[in-house]
Amino acid sequence: MSDSTAGSPATGYLVPTRQVRIADLRSKKAEGKKWAMLTAYDYSTARALTQGGVECLLVGDSAANVVFGYPQTQQISLEEMIMLTAAVVRGSGNALVIADLPFGTYEASDEQAVLSASEMLRRSGAAMVKIEGGVRIAPRIRALVNAGIPVCAHVGFTPQSVNALSGFKVQGRGGDASRLVADVHAVEDAGADMVVLEMVPADLAAQITADSTVPTVGIGAGPGTDAQVLVWHDMVALPADGRRPKFAKQWATVGEDLTAAAAAYRHEVEEGTFPAPEHCF
Numbered sequence: 001m002s003d004s005t006a007g008s009p010a011t012g013y014l015v016p017t018r019q020v021r022i023a024d025l026r027s028k029k030a031e032g033k034k035w036a037m038l039t040a041y042d043y044s045t046a047r048a049l050t051q052g053g054v055e056c057l058l059v060g061d062s063a064a065n066v067v068f069g070y071p072q073t074q075q076i077s078l079e080e081m082i083m084l085t086a087a088v089v090r091g092s093g094n095a096l097v098i099a100d101l102p103f104g105t106y107e108a109s110d111e112q113a114v115l116s117a118s119e120m121l122r123r124s125g126a127a128m129v130k131i132e133g134g135v136r137i138a139p140r141i142r143a144l145v146n147a148g149i150p151v152c153a154h155v156g157f158t159p160q161s162v163n164a165l166s167g168f169k170v171q172g173r174g175g176d177a178s179r180l181v182a183d184v185h186a187v188e189d190a191g192a193d194m195v196v197l198e199m200v201p202a203d204l205a206a207q208i209t210a211d212s213t214v215p216t217v218g219i220g221a222g223p224g225t226d227a228q229v230l231v232w233h234d235m236v237a238l239p240a241d242g243r244r245p246k247f248a249k250q251w252a253t254v255g256e257d258l259t260a261a262a263a264a265y266r267h268e269v270e271e272g273t274f275p276a277p278e279h280c281f
């Protein structure tokens with residue numbers, strides 16, 4: 001156990017005993033210690049995930065799909081993201097909370113990016129924003145950092161540009177590797193404090209991680225990044241019949257358990273066996 005973690009009385013898992021800060025994650029990189037990030041979109045899930053010792057929660061715009069059921073991540077609004085992020089912050093304990101700026105809220109100008117990010121941080125209490133893009137978005141990162149807003153960049157496969165990228169494809173293969181490396185350099189030079197690498201060949205992600213000064217967070221980028229992130233639904237198989245990306249592993253079968261619980265509840269209500277005497281006043 002490190003001096004900044006302790007066993008949670010509720011669960012027994014190691015949890016941070018003080019607020020996790022960006023500097024702590026940089027220190028972990030320097031010490032070669034890996035750490036875990038998961039998405040979260042509501043108060044109760046944020047509590048459960050951080051009680052498991054997860055140091056960093058991402059309110060991803062994947063909420064568009066898994067919370068709102070929109071077919072595209074582009075459809076979620078800043079307002080919807082702020083409401084979800086504020087709920088996650090309230091349940092996040094000592095974890096660092098990062099919020100995605102959704103599609104269409106930062107690309108047009110530096111001013112738009114600063115206004116959207118300030119609104120997000122002011123109303124939700126998140127510590128950092130994440131925006132997608134490399135070289136093309138570096139000026140926005142610089143503007144945000146100059147405004148005092150910490151930024152996590154997201155390069156490789158960037159879901160907000162799924163149409164421009166012609167679908168869900170691994171990025172940085174073959175001749176495209178140098179473009180990805182240039183993207184990482186650009187966001188680092190612009191002042192990003194963290195970089196998400198999505199669907200990138202494992203050896204390239206490991207090389208980028210070794211060369212970069214800021215923590216890298218992989219999703220479909222192999223084991224060589226400083227940290228890993230997954231959409232929490234993917235790591236617990238929710239819903240039971242959902243499509244899972246190749247890079248996600250399932251540690252629980254929450255979708256199946258929830259469906260079985262709903263069926264058992266319905267059955268007992270229909271039979272009249274629930275509520276039982278112990279559930280009555």
Ligand code: KIV
Binds near residue numbers: 059063154198219229
């Ligand atoms: O929106 C999201 O959940 C993300 C992660 C997949 C990195 O951007």
